[in-house]
Amino acid sequence: MWVYEKKLQYPVKVSTCNPMLAKFLIEQYGGADGELAAALRYLNQRYTIPDKVVGLLTDIGTEEFAHLEMIATMIYKLTKDATSDQMKEAGLGAHYANHDRALFYQNAAGVPWTASYIAAKGDPIADLYEDIAAEEKARATYQWIIDLSDDPDLNDSLAFLREREIVHSQRFREAVEILKEERDKKKFY
Amino acid sequence: MYTNRKYYEPYISPFDPCKPIRMKSYSTPPNLYLGFQPPGLEQFSPREALKSGTLWKVFYDPYEKNKEG
Numbered sequence: 001m002w003v004y005e006k007k008l009q010y011p012v013k014v015s016t017c018n019p020m021l022a023k024f025l026i027e028q029y030g031g032a033d034g035e036l037a038a039a040l041r042y043l044n045q046r047y048t049i050p051d052k053v054v055g056l057l058t059d060i061g062t063e064e065f066a067h068l069e070m071i072a073t074m075i076y077k078l079t080k081d082a083t084s085d086q087m088k089e090a091g092l093g094a095h096y097a098n099h100d101r102a103l104f105y106q107n108a109a110g111v112p113w114t115a116s117y118i119a120a121k122g123d124p125i126a127d128l129y130e131d132i133a134a135e136e137k138a139r140a141t142y143q144w145i146i147d148l149s150d151d152p153d154l155n156d157s158l159a160f161l162r163e164r165e166i167v168h169s170q171r172f173r174e175a176v177e178i179l180k181e182e183r184d185k186k187k188f189y
Numbered sequence: 190m191y192t193n194r195k196y197y198e199p200y201i202s203p204f205d206p207c208k209p210i211r212m213k214s215y216s217t218p219p220n221l222y223l224g225f226q227p228p229g230l231e232q233f234s235p236r237e238a239l240k241s242g243t244l245w246k247v248f249y250d251p252y253e254k255n256k257e258g
Contacts, residue, residue: 050197050215124215180221182192 002062009066010160012073013153019090021154022078023108024145028071028161030105030113033137035071039064041118041134045127053124053175057131060168067161074154075103128176135169193217193250218250 014021028034042061046054079087079101087096094110105113119130142162146155194214201209231246238244 050195050213051199052197125217125221176221179195179215180217182195 008070008073009063010070010157012070012077012157014074014077014151015153016151017078017081018149018151019078019082019086019092021145021149021151022075023091023095024148025071025075025078026104026106027108027141028138028145029068029075029103031107031141032117033134033141034107034113035064035068035138036105036113037117038134038138039068040115041120042131044118045120045131048120048122049124049127050179052178053128056171056175060171063164063168067164070157070161072103074157124179125176128172128179131172132169132176135165135172139165139169191219191222193219194253214255216250216252219248223247 030036039061042057042064046057046061049057079092082090082092082101084096087093087101095104098104107113119127121127121130139162142158142165146158146162149155149158193216195217196212196214198211199213201211226245226247232238232244233241233246233249241249243249
């Protein structure tokens with residue numbers, strides 16, 4: 001089970017009214033390398049991974065939900081006061097036609113989130129390498145969104161999230177090292 | 190010493206519905222440990238190489254059927 005703290009992991013401040021940034025941020029909300037995919041990937045893989053690294057997947061998977069909340073907050077702040085005309089100008093006309101200002105799990109191009117974004121091979125090495133790759137792809141996505149954004153406060157929060165991807169990648173790499181160790185070497189049948 | 194399969198004992202609940210598998214294992218093929226391949230490693234003969242899928246003995250990893258299921 002989870003205990004919920006009613007606050008964000010890191011503050012989210014958006015200082016310029018630029019709803020087009022919401023269109024880009026959606027990539028980290030419901031995209032293939034976004035926070036939803038990350039959270040569900042790790043929290044699902046943890047059942048069939050060796051006990052030594054279950055806790056890591058639980059912790060990181062949980063943190064991804066905290067990141068998802070931050071992204072949602074950014075998107076919401078950028079769109080809640082946008083008129084339908086402003087949504088259209090921001091490239092969110094199609095979004096408005098379907099969802100009004102509601103958030104939706106889709107990528108920046110409007111493709112809905114799908115479970116095929118997340119892998120679960122059952123082989124611990126394959127799954128952890130998948131996770132490392134996912135973190136690097138998420139880090140890259142944050143870089144591209146920061147490149148597209150000229151809001152310094154938003155970029156501050158995005159830089160925090162990018163840094164967390166780096167740390168997660170490092171921890172997954174350490175998990176691989178743990179699984180490579182011979183200390184559990186056991187009998188042969 | 191390197192082994193290409195690691196074993197661990199998963200948590201077993203007193204309330205598991207099925208007979209527990211007490212020992213689980215996973216594959217750790219040799220390429221995980223080598224890094225950048227150094228020069229001058231031992232090679233298979235051409236005939237053996239064709240059969241085993243690699244010219245290099247260090248990468249050869251015969252996959253044994255996983256008996257625990």
